[in-house]
Amino acid sequence: MKNYIITTYAENNIGILNRILNIFSKRMVNVESLTVVETEENGLSKITIVITSTEDLVSNIVKQINKQIGIIKTAFDSNTEVFYQKISLYRMITKSLNFHEETIPAFNTNSMQ
Amino acid sequence: MFKIFNWNSGIVEKTRMKNRIMTGSEAVMQSLLDEQIDTVFGYPGGGIMPIYDALFDYQNKINHILTRHEQGLIHAAQGYARVSGKVGVCFATAGPGATNLITGIADAMMDSTPLVCIIGQVASPLLGTDAFQEADVVGMTIPCTKWNYQITSGNKIPEILSKAFFIANSGRPGPVVISITKNAQLEKISYNYLKTSFLKSYKSKTYPEYKRIQEVATLINQAKKPFLVFGQGIILSGAELLLKQFIEKTGIPAASTLLGLSALSSDHPNYVGMLGMHGNYAPNLMTNKCDVLIGIGLRFDDRVTGDASRYAKQAKIIHIDIDNAEINKIVKVDIPVLGDASEVLEALIPLVKSGSYKLWMKEFKDRFSDEYSQVIEKDLYPKDDKPNMGVVIRMLNELTNNETILVTDVGQHQMIASRYFNFKNTRSLVTSGGLGTMGFCLPAAMGAKLGQPTKTVVAIIGDGGFQMTLQELGTISQYNISVKIIIMNNSFLGMVRQWQEMFFESRYSFTDMESPDFVKLADAYIIPASRVTEKSKLMQAIKKMLEHNGPSLLEVIVEKEDNVFPMIPPGASVDEIILKLQSNKNV
Ligand SMILES: Cc1ncc(C[n+]2csc(CCOP(=O)(O)OP(=O)(O)O)c2C)c(N)n1
DSSP states (O other), X not given: OEEEEEEXXXXXXXTXXXXXXXXXXXXXXXXXXXXXXXXXXXXXXXXXXEEEEOHHHHHHHHHHHHHSTTEEEEEEEEGGGOOOOOOOOOOOOXXXXXXXXXXXXXXXXXXXX | OOOOOOGGGSOTTTOOOTTEEXXXXXXXXXXXHHTTOXXXXXXXXXXXXXXXXXXXXXXXXXXXXXXXXXXXXXXXHXXXXXXXXXXXXXXXXXXXXXXXXXXXXXXXXHTTOOEEEEXXXXXXXXXXXXXXXXXXXXXXXXXXXXXXXXXXXXXXXXXXXHHHHHHHTSSSOOEEEEEEEHHHHHSEEEEOOOOOOOXXXXXXXXXXXXXXXXXXXXXXXXXXXXXXXXXXXXXXXXXXXXXXXXXXXXXXXXXXXXXXXXXXXXXXXXEEEEOSTTSOHHHHHHHTTOSEEEEESOOOOHHHHBSGGGSSTTSEEEEEESOGGGTTTSSOOSEEEESOHHHHHHHHGGGSOOOOOHHHHHHHHHHHHHXXXXXXXXXXXOSSSSOOHHHHHHHHHHHHTTOOEEEEXXXXXXXXXXXXXXXXXXXXXXXXXXXXXXXXXXXXXXXXXXXXXXXOEEEEEEHHHHTTSGGGHHHHHHTTOOEEEEEEEOSBOHHHHHHHHHHSTTOOTTOBOOOOOHHHHHHHTTOXXXXXXXXXXXXXXXXXXHHSSSOEEEEEEOOTTXXXXXXXXXXXXXXXXXXXXXXXXXX
C-alpha cells in the first residue's frame, strides 16, 4: 500500500464530482484529500485526489474514472514521484483593491514571494 | 448522416421546419422522431404529464406501451433493445416512478443494454425541497448509468436527448437517464435537432494498434492448444460472422459466456459450449489446460472465472475489449487489445494461419462425453414420466427448428434453458446475466416480441420469478402481444434450494413456495393456458401453445428437487467443476 495522487480533468458539470467519488466508495477506498479547482480552460476543473492503495487498484480506479462521460483525462502518480510545493493563501479585508503596501501592513510583496 | 433540410428547398414531405417553436414536451416527441424511435414503454404520473399530453398528438407515430409497473416497462425496453439492437426508450414519472425503474437501470448497466429513460421531475424551483414526489433521480442513478443528466430548462431538451441517444448506443452501450423538470416540459422553445456523433469527453471509438494485433497473431500462430472465449461484445459489435470466419480459418475451439450465447450457432463444429458456474464441463476444464486463451468481448465475470487467482494461470491471455476499464480488472492479461470486436477480428483474420487442432479438439469431445453420460442424458431423456426442465427445452428445440427467441428469468430454469436450447440466430437469447434479476423474463419477453414481431418469442420462467412481475399479463393481454409463456413450476425457489441442499445441509430456509392456480390466473387475463403434469402429454401441449395465434401460457409441473449440473462450486476454480452431488459436502 502506497500513497497515490490521482489527477483528473473534468468538465465542470453538476454531479461529475459525485460520479468520480462514487467509484472510490464502491471499491471501499477512503479519499484522504480532495481538491477541486477551475483551470484556465473554460468549463474544465482539475480534481486532485489522494488515496492509499495498491498499484493495481489505483490503475483500475483511474480507468473507471476515465470511462465516465465528462472526464477529459486522468492520471496517477505515486507519492514519491511528486514534488511538493507549499502554497498558502490568505484572505484579508481591504478597503480598496489597490495593492499598496499600506493595505497589507504585516506583509510586503517581497515576503509573499 | 443527418441532414438539415432547407425549408426553401422544396422537398416538402422531408422538410422539418427549422427552429419551430414548441413546448419542451413536444420537443421530446420530435427528438424521438429524429432518432427514428417508434416504440416507447411508459407509465404516466404527475411529474411527466406534459410529456404525456404531447404524446397524445403523436400516437400514430410513436407506439406507446403502457405496462402495469415501471419495473415491467424497463425490462420490456431491455428485451426490445436486446433483440433489435435499437435503443429502448422509457417514460416514467417523478419519485416512485423513477425509483421503480432502478432495478432495470442497474440490470441494463451490467448487461450493456442501450436505454434512454426519460423521467419527469418536480419543477426546478422545488428541487431540493423534498417536494411531493421529488426523488434525486440523478443522484440515485449515478452508480448504475452510463450517463445521466437533469434538464431544468426546456431549450436544452433537443441537445441533451441527442447526446443521450448517442451515448446509450455507441461504444459499450448502456443506460442513460434524463430527468426533465416539469417547468422545462412546459416551456416554449425553439426546436432544432442536431444528431450527435462526437463528444469531447467521451471516446465512443477505439483505434486498435496494428502492432498489438500482430503480436496477437504471432502468439496465436505459435499456440498448441489455443482456446477462444467470447461474450456479448461479439453481438454488440455485430462481429458474429467475423468470429465464425476466424474460428473456421484457425480451427480454434470456442466457448461462449451466458450473454454471448447465440453469437455463434450452437451446432457449429468449433463450438464447445457455455462457460461459467453452470456451463459445460469441457470449456471450463480446458480453460485451465489451454496454452493461449483468447478472450473477445467479455468481462471475465466471477461466474465465468470461478476463483480468479486460479484462472488460466498456465496460459498466455489475450483480451480484446472495447472497454478499457475491463482490461486487467479481474484477469491479468499478457496482450490487451483495446478495440471493437469487429475491427480487431477483421484485422486479425488475414494474419492468422489456417489450421486445425484435432487432438486438442478431441480432448473437448471426450470431456463432453463425460458430461453427456453423467448429466445431459439424464436431463434430456429421463426414464420416468415426470416432466423436467431439460425435456421442455429439448421439445422446444424440436418443435421450433431453433427459429425462436428465448427469454429466461433467473434460477435453475435459466441455466437449463441456456444449456440446452439450440441457438441458431444471433440475438436469440434475452436473459438477465450480470444482475440476475428475478422478474425480468415476462416483461422482457413482451419487449422482445415487439422488437422482433415476426419471431416466435418463448418465455421460460420459474414459479418464483413469474410471481415477481406477473402483473404484466395485463399488458400482454391488452396489446395482444404474442408471447409464449412456459412456467417451470417446481414449487421451490429452485436455485436457492439447490444451494441450501449443497452448501447449507439441506436446511430449506424459506424456499418452498405456494403458488396460485396459474391457469386460472391466465384465464382472468383472457390468456389461454393449460397445465401439464405428465411427460407423455408435454409435446402436444407445447405444440398447441406455440400454434395458438396470440399469447398463451403453459405451466409445467417439474421435479421439485432436481439440481443443475455441472457446477463450479462458489470459491472453486474452473477445473474443480463437478458433475454431481459430492458425498462430502464441505465444499
Ligand atoms: C429479485 C431477485 N430476488 C432474489 C434473487 C435470488 N434468487 C436467485 S435464483 C432464485 C430462485 C428462483 O426461483 P424460481 O423463480 O422458482 O426459479 P427456479 O430456480 O426454481 O427455476 C432466487 C430467489 C434474485 N436473483 N433476484
